[in-house]
Amino acid sequence: xxxxxxxxxxxxxxxxxxxxxxxxxxxxxxxxxxxxxxxxxxxxxxxxxxxxxxxxxxxxxxxxxxxxxxxxxxxxxxxxxxxxxxxxxxxxxxxxxxxxxxxxxxxxxxxxxxxxxxxxxxxxxxxxxxxxxxxxxxxxxxxxxxxxxxxxxxxxxxxxxxxxxxxxxxxxxxxxxxxxxxxxxxxxxxxxxxxxxxxxxxxxxxxxxxxxxxxxxxxxxxxxxxxxxxxxxxxxxxxxxxxxxxxxxxxxxxxxxxxxxxxxxxxxxxxxxxxxxxxxxxxxxxxxxxxxxxxxxxxxxxxxxxxxxxxxxxxxxxxxxxxxxxxxxxxxxxxxxxxxxxxxxxxxxxxxxxxxxxxxxxxxxxxxxxxxxxxxxxxxxxxxxxxxxxxxxxxxxxxxxxxxxxxxxxxxxxxxxxxx
Numbered sequence: 545x546x547x548x549x550x551x552x553x554x555x556x557x558x559x560x561x562x563x564x565x566x567x568x569x570x571x572x573x574x575x576x577x578x579x580x581x582x583x584x585x586x587x588x589x590x591x592x593x594x595x596x597x598x599x600x601x602x603x604x605x606x607x608x609x610x611x612x613x614x615x616x617x618x619x620x621x622x623x624x625x626x627x628x629x630x631x632x633x634x635x636x637x638x639x640x641x642x643x644x645x646x647x648x649x650x651x652x653x654x655x656x657x658x659x660x661x662x663x664x665x666x667x668x669x670x671x672x673x674x675x676x677x678x679x680x681x682x683x684x685x686x687x688x689x690x691x692x693x694x695x696x697x698x699x700x701x702x703x704x705x706x707x708x709x710x711x712x713x714x715x716x717x718x719x720x721x722x723x724x725x726x727x728x729x730x731x732x733x734x735x736x737x738x739x740x741x742x743x744x745x746x747x748x749x750x751x752x753x754x755x756x757x758x759x760x761x762x763x764x765x766x767x768x769x770x771x772x773x774x775x776x777x778x779x780x781x782x783x784x785x786x787x788x789x790x791x792x793x794x795x796x797x798x799x800x801x802x803x804x805x806x807x808x809x810x811x812x813x814x815x816x817x818x819x820x821x822x823x824x825x826x827x828x829x830x831x832x833x834x835x836x837x838x839x840x841x842x843x844x845x846x847x848x849x850x851x852x853x854x855x856x857x858x859x860x861x862x863x864x865x866x867x868x869x870x871x872x873x874x875x876x877x878x879x880x881x882x883x884x885x886x887x888x889x890x891x892x893x894x895x896x897x898x899x900x901x902x903x904x905x906x907x908x909x910x911x912x913x914x915x916x917x918x919x920x921x922x923x924x925x926x927x928x929x930x931x932x933x934x935x936x937x938x939x940x941x942x943x944x945x946x947x948x949x950x951x952x953x954x955x956x957x958x959x960x961x962x963x964x
Contacts, residue, residue: 547738549673556896558708562895563794564616568879578886579926579927580864581627582886582889582923582924582926582927583638583642583923585889585893585923586634586635586638586920586923586924586926586927587635587642588633588902589666589902589904589916589919589923590631590635590646590924591902592713592902592903592916592918593606593628593631593903593913593916593917593920594649594903595902596653596911597608597609597610597628597911597913598902599618600730600754601620602660603656603659603677603681604654604655604656604657605619605620605625605652605656605659605677605681606619606620606624606625606628606656606913607619607913608618608620608621608624608912609910609911609912609913610901610903610910610911611910613908615873616783617676617682618681618682618727619676619677619681620913621675621676621685622660622673622674622675622676622688622691622911623675623688623690623691623694623914624913624917625653625656625660625913626657626673626691626695626698627694627860627863627913627914627917627918628653628696628913628916628917629653629654629656629657629695629698629919630698630701630882630917630920630921631829631917631920631921631924632649632650632653632920633650633698633701633705633927634648634920634921634924634925635649635650635719635924636650636705636926636927637705637924637925637932637935638840638924638927639927639928639929642719644928645678649815653666654916657673657695658681659677659678659681660674660675660676660677660678660684660961661673661674661675662678662684662687666686666687666721666870667687668721668724668725668742668743669724669726670721671717671721672687672718672721673687673690673691673692673695673844674686674687675688675691675835676686681852682839683875683886684914686741686742686743687741687742687755687759688740688741688742688743688753689721689722689725689739689741689742690740690750690753690756691721691750692718692721692760693718693722693753693756693757694756694878695696695714695718695759696714696715696718696719696722696760696762697715697756697763699711699712699714699715699718700715700760700763700764700767701935701936703767704935705935712767715760715763715764716764716768717759719757719760719761719764719773719776721758722738722757722760723776725739725742726738727739727863728817729798732785732801733799733801733802734749734783734787734799734803735787736749736753736779736783737749737750737783737784737787737799737963738753738757739753739779739781740752740753740779740798747800747801748798748799748800749798749799750798750834751784751788751795751796751797751798751813751816751817752812752813752816753786754780754783754795754816755780755781755784755795755813755816756779756816757776757818758777758778758780758781758784758820759777759816759819759820759823761773761774761776761777761780762774762777762793762820762824762827763823765777766823766826766827772904773888774827774828776822777820777824781820781821781824783803787799787805788805790807790809791805791843792809792842792843792847793840793843794809794813794814794840794841794843794844794847795809795813795814795817796808796809796813797809797810797813809847810857810858810861811844811857811861811862811864811865812820812860812861812862813861813864814840814843814847814865815844815861815864815865815866815868815869816864816868818836818837818841818844818868818869818872819837819867819868819871819872819936821833821834821837821840821882822834822837822871822875823871824888825837825875826875828932834875834876834909837872838872838876841869841872841881843886844865845869845881846879847882848860848865854888854930855891856904858914858918858920859892859896859904859906859912859914859915859918859919859922860912860915860917861921862918862922863918863919865919866881866884866885866888866922867921867922867925867936868936869884869885870882870883870885870925870933870936871883871933871936872932872935874930874933876885882926885922885925885926888922889919889922889923889926892904892919892922897912897919902906903916904916904919
């Protein structure tokens with residue numbers, strides 16, 4: 545029978561944790577019962593993701609959605625796989641034996657991740673993850689800079705949790721790829737920014753391709769002490785603020801080479817900047833960065849929660865927004881954003897989850913891997929001990945390997961002074 549180990553984990557945890565808390569229990573009150581509920585929900589949601597979406601061929605890969613459509617490919621694309629990878633990584637952060645029980649699963653999905661790796665390099669000549677698995681599992685695909693950044697951010701989290709040097713090396717390697725995607729043509733409107741993709745059909749420079757690069761750079765600076773990383777982080781946030789920060793304090797999606805702007809305001813495009821500015825405050829001690837993080841958090845909370853737009857955002861964008869808010873509160877204290885995350889998690893469990901399968905589909909015919917992985921991330925990180933949230937996006941004390949390394953590790957990003 546498939547996935548018996550996952551099913552066994554669910555049963556074992558249910559026994560260990562006792563009866564579930566009431567459906568409306570909130571994590572914000574720090575009660576043990578509500579944390580137990582989040583653990584149970586995280587594990588159950590993950591079990592459903594494995595049961596219905598994991599490829600049963602030993603590849604470590606997933607399918608894009610359930611049920612599959614007649615024109616669907618055999619495996620998911622890189623972006624959904626990366627979020628399933630992050631979901632499994634977040635599960636390993638559950639307290640005690642619960643977290644340790646997912647270590648084999650993490651190794652499995654990480655092995656699947658490497659089927660996307662293009663060692664020969666893309667259009668800039670540097671290696672990275674393609675958008676689809678490579679041979680023998682597929683024909684590869686275009687490189688997307690944001691796809692690669694999500695993997696790199698997961699690799700840093702893994703390094704902070706375990707001291708895995710290979711994970712940190714890969715994160716640094718991916719940052720070199722990100723830098724190679726910086727727009728260096730001074731004739732372009734708003735020159736600078738990281739392109740979304742290497743594909744010829746898009747020349748957009750996005751908040752979601754530039755700000756995660758800044759977040760990654762800040763993390764790497766905090767670990768290695770390499771000043772070039774901090775310089776790049778500051779250049780990336782500066783460009784994004786100049787060209788994509790809207791008058792309402794939120795970020796637009798992208799700017800095109802004709803100078804036109806896509807003014808959509810996705811929730812994840814607010815989460816990464818507020819997390820990055822929190823990191824920059826931690827890295828430099830400069831209070832202006834913390835003030836900016838607080839301002840983005842307050843503006844986005846008002847826009848999505850107070851004004852009722854949150855349910856109109858995809859689950860997988862909201863998971864990124866909420867986890868960055870947890871990072872902010874790990875520095876500032878308070879529970880406002882954590883409580884909002886718990887409210888959202890409870891609402892999704894009650895209204896968007898199919899009881900028969902355990903899948904979240906927001907009323908659609910299919911459940912996307914991205915949706916299911918997002919909810920696993922939300923429940924898992926809500927169940928973490930409060931002080932552990934810092935590991936999501938910074939080199940927190942108490943994390944293995946989270947030590948500044950002046951002098952670097954022998955790999956240096958190209959300095960920004962010679963590019964735009």
